[in-house]
Amino acid sequence: xxxxxxxxxxxxxxxxxxxxxxxxxxxxxxxxxxxxxxxxxxxxxxxxxxxxxxxxxxxxxxxxxxxxxxxxxxxxxxxxxxxxxxxxxxxxxxxxxxxxxxxxxxxxxxx
Amino acid sequence: xxxxxxxxxxxxxxxxxxxxxxxxxxxxxxxxxxxxxxxxxxxxxxxxxxxxxxxxxxxxxxxxxxxxxxxxxxxxxxxxxxxxxxxxxxxxxxxxxxxxxxxxxxxxxxxxxxx
Numbered sequence: 083x084x085x086x087x088x089x090x091x092x093x094x095x096x097x098x099x100x101x102x103x104x105x106x107x108x109x110x111x112x113x114x115x116x117x118x119x120x121x122x123x124x125x126x127x128x129x130x131x132x133x134x135x136x137x138x139x140x141x142x143x144x145x146x147x148x149x150x151x152x153x154x155x156x157x158x159x160x161x162x163x164x165x166x167x168x169x170x171x172x173x174x175x176x177x178x179x180x181x182x183x184x185x186x187x188x189x190x191x192x193x
Numbered sequence: 194x195x196x197x198x199x200x201x202x203x204x205x206x207x208x209x210x211x212x213x214x215x216x217x218x219x220x221x222x223x224x225x226x227x228x229x230x231x232x233x234x235x236x237x238x239x240x241x242x243x244x245x246x247x248x249x250x251x252x253x254x255x256x257x258x259x260x261x262x263x264x265x266x267x268x269x270x271x272x273x274x275x276x277x278x279x280x281x282x283x284x285x286x287x288x289x290x291x292x293x294x295x296x297x298x299x300x301x302x303x304x305x306x307x308x
Contacts, residue, residue, distance in 0.1 A: 112293065113293070116296070123301075124301050124302075125285075125299035126283070126299045128296045128298055128299075173293050178241050178290060179292060179293050179295075180251065181236070181297060182238070183235030183236045183237070
C-alpha cells in the first residue's frame with residue numbers, strides 16, 4: 083500500500099471549514115484514497131473515499147489532485163464533535179483490501 | 194440497518210490464558226476483518242475472513258486465530274496471552290472479500306487488558 087503523510091495536528095474554529103491535507107505521492111492507479119476518523123475510545127468511523135474524482139457526501143468533501151499525489155478532506159462547518167484523529171489511507175495493493183493506518187492528524191475544533 | 198457490534202466491551206485476562214472476542218457484522222456484509230490498536234497507535238490489521246475462509250493476514254503470530262460463521266459473524270481467538278496483547282480489538286465488516294471500493298465499517302471494539 084502507498085504511504086501517506088499527514089500533519090500531526092491541526093486546529094479549527096467552530097463553524098469554519100476544516101481542510102485536512104494528505105500526501106500520497108506513490109499511489110498506484112487502482113488504489114483508492116480513504117478517510118476515517120476516530121473519536122477517543124470508539125472505533126474508526128468511515129467518512130469518504132475516492133479514486134480520482136472529487137467526492138462529496140453528507141459528512142465531507144474529498145478533493146483529489148489531478149496527479150493523485152495528494153488530497154484534502156474538507157469538513158465544511160466544523161463543530162466541537164468533529165474533534166478527532168483523522169486518518170488518510172491509500173487502499174489497494176493486496177487482493178483483500180486491508181487498511182493500513184498511519185498516525186493520522188489530531189483535529190481540535192475550538193469554540 | 195444494524196451496525197457492527199462487538200462483545201464484550203471490556204475484558205481482563207491473566208498472562209497465559211486464552212480469550213475469545215465476538216463480532217456481528219453489519220447487515221448485508223459478508224466480509225469481516227480484525228484489527229489491533231495499541232494505546233496511542235493506529236489500528237493494525239490482523240486478518241480477514243470472507244465466505245468462512247481466511248483470505249488475508251497481517252504480521253501476527255499463529256496464536257491469533259479466527260472463525261467466520263455462515264451468518265457472517267466472527268470470532269477472534271488469542272492463545273497464550275502476553276502482556277503486549279493488551280489493546281483495543283476492532284472488528285470491521287465490508288462486502289465481497291474487501292474489494293477496494295467497498296468501505297469497511299468498524300465496531301467500537303473490545304478493550305482487552307492482560308495482567
